[in-house]
Amino acid sequence: MPQTRLDTDRIRAARRVIDPVFLDSPLYRCDALEPELGCAVSIKLETANPVRSFKGRGTELIAAGLGAGSVVCASAGNLGQALAWSGRKRGLDVTVVASRAAPAAKLDRIRALGARLELVDGDFDAARERASDIARRDGIRLVEDSLDVETCEGAATIGLEIARQAPSAEVVLIALGGGAMATGIGHVLTELAPGVEVVCVQPAGAPAMTLSYRERRVVTTESTNTIADGVAGRCPIPEVLDDLLQVADDAVLVEEDSIVAGVRMLFEHAGLVVEPSGALGVAALLENRERFADRRVVTVVCGGNVDPAAHRCWVAPRPT
Known part of the structure; x- marks a missing residue:
């Protein structure tokens, strides 16, 4: 195994x-x-x-485990949409940090699903650093794709x-x-x-x-x-x-x-x-x-x- x-x-x-x-x-x-x-x-x-x-499969597990509260993630677009969808269904307060250069269609969909969207200059790894800062500042759950x-x-x-x-x-x-x-x-x-x-x-x-x-x-x-x-x-x-x-x-x-x-x-x-x-x-x-x-x-x-x-x-x- x-x-x-x-x-x-x-x-x-x-x-x-x-x-x-x-x-x-x-x-x-x-x-x-x-x-x-x-x-x-x-x-x-x-x-x-x-x-x-495919990202909804993972965000469903995360959202179900949290139950309530606030959560933040960095996303190239798809994880943010999935977390927003799973969080909305369960009443979670979701913040997504993404690069300004991410495809507009993905960013628009994150907003439409009710998440708070923060845009940063730079690439995905810059967004990941910002999401980590928000989690520490606000004392909320940081969702880290692949690490979680x-x-x-x-x-x-x-x-x-x-x-x-x-x-x-x-x-x-x-x-x-x-x-x-x-x-x-x-x-x-x-x-x-x-x-x-x-x-x-x-x-x-x-x-x-x-x-x-x-x-x-x-x-x-x-x-x-x-x-x-x-x-x-x-x-x-x-x-x-x-x-x-x-x-x-x-x-x-x-x-x-x-x-x-x-x-x-x-x-x-x-x-x-x-x-x-x-x-x-x-x-x-x-x-x-x-x-x-x-x-x-x-x-x-x-x-x-x-x-x-x-x-x-x-x-x-x-x-x-």
């Missing part, structure tokens, strides 16, 4: 706490993608819920579903940012489906966690440069890296052109509107055709909160 901070019995119990609207998301084979990618591709669709990402084990064990319920829904899967591709989804799904699959290869995918323009995985130590970067804002962190969390090293078989980096191509392919061939982070698995298939040729692959489409104008540019017909 993987020696991580996660516990499989708690993960199973989490399904009784998480709102069913986030559970049992569709997993289906997408034949239309296969001629382009050269393998049997199944999509695990984590956008078909009220916050259009609830966020990992909530995401791990996806792994339970993959193991049940796709018993013949050979590879699962998981977007890698802070690491909650990768460590959660990886923990479950390592225990329940040890023959499945767990491959994490990160943009080459935001490589900190992948570099850390490869060097087996925390590697920080000075900046990020990627359209996949949801996974654009610079400072990996040591505890999360320790977990990832136990459950991931590999971590790969993909280029921006491949991410855009993945967004376009999911729109054209699967009818899905996804944010760049949700297309990382398809990007990895595009860049590693020989490695995944003729294999049965599940890719987790983890988010669909995308700026409409940017998405129109990415999926626009290409010049012939």
Whole structure:
């Protein structure tokens, strides 16, 4: 069994706490993608819920554990929406700190869900520092994505579903940012489906966690440069890296052109509107055709909160 901070019995119990609207998301084979990618591709669709990402699974556990009071988090957009949704349902006072550069669609949705939104200059890690300051100043709970084990064990319920829904899967591709989804799904699959290869995918323009995985130590970067804002962190969390090293078989980096191509392919061939982070698995298939040729692959489409104008540019017909 993987020696991580996660516990499989708690993960199973989490399904009784998480709102069913986030559970049992569709997993289906997408034949239309296969001629382009050269393998049997199944999509695990984590956008078909009220916050259009997998993050609600973890925030449900956090909000249920708090019961009442105030909470603050830093977010690139999706965690903030999810915490606002879970908190509103339970009467929590939610503050979200985000970068001014975060997609406007994500920020607008956080406000619409009733959370207090504070914007900061800089990137996600600057928002994380500000959220920590607010928590200390006001004496309230700081939710730290990936460090808080609830966020990992909530995401791990996806792994339970993959193991049940796709018993013949050979590879699962998981977007890698802070690491909650990768460590959660990886923990479950390592225990329940040890023959499945767990491959994490990160943009080459935001490589900190992948570099850390490869060097087996925390590697920080000075900046990020990627359209996949949801996974654009610079400072990996040591505890999360320790977990990832136990459950991931590999971590790969993909280029921006491949991410855009993945967004376009999911729109054209699967009818899905996804944010760049949700297309990382398809990007990895595009860049590693020989490695995944003729294999049965599940890719987790983890988010669909995308700026409409940017998405129109990415999926626009290409010049012939």
